[in-house]
């Protein structure tokens with residue numbers, strides 16, 4: 002059985018979302034970020050036992066049949082390929098598109114959207130920078146316009162249906178929500194994200210996430 006290491010309030014949520022959507026049972030080991038270590042007395046990203054699993058020390062990690070993977074988005078590509086079904090690419094061309102949008106999310110969106118999350122929500126108030134938010138909002142305009150155009154024909158990123166590409170990109174777009182002006186400028190992205198978050202699997206895992214202590 003697949004094991005996912007990482008609390009719901011981490012990038013492990015991406016993997017948990019996909020597994021829920023695919024109806025795949027999995028083992029969940031709630032590893033904490035190291036800066037939260039000690040709060041709940043559970044394993045954290047710098048615990049020796051976790052570093053034996055993932056020497057990079059980041060969460061999430063996944064174990065499956067002797068394979069250990071890190072990088073949340075790569076884990077999702079692996080899981081989609083392994084379990085197949087409508088969330089996975091139906092052929093090589095769709096797999097190419099899924100990889101394209103996943104890397105677009107990782108390179109064009111996440112480095113900016115995470116600055117919005119850090120500087121509007123997660124950092125202690127005296128460490129936040131509105132200048133970084135402004136910079137991120139400006140840098141996201143182009144990528145969000147590209148996403149908006151890609152979503153226009155069908156409302157999905159690949160194959161006219163909900164796939165792992167939508168999960169991988171929705172999870173990095175979500176970090177921009179604390180700056181609503183970015184989404185107001187891209188109404189197709191806003192509607193698509195709302196549709197992603199209306200899915201039963203998302204509602205289920207987000208409720209479980211809310212039960213965890215906040216960061």
Ligand SMILES: N[C@@H](CCC(=O)N[C@@H](CS)C(=O)NCC(=O)O)C(=O)O
Pocket residue numbers: 010011012013034035036046047058059060061071072073074
């Ligand atoms: N690119 C990596 C990022 C992993 C990452 O930075 N995870 C955070 C939690 S969401 C983490 O482990 N933070 C605590 C630490 O680095 O010790 C991925 O997508 O898996």
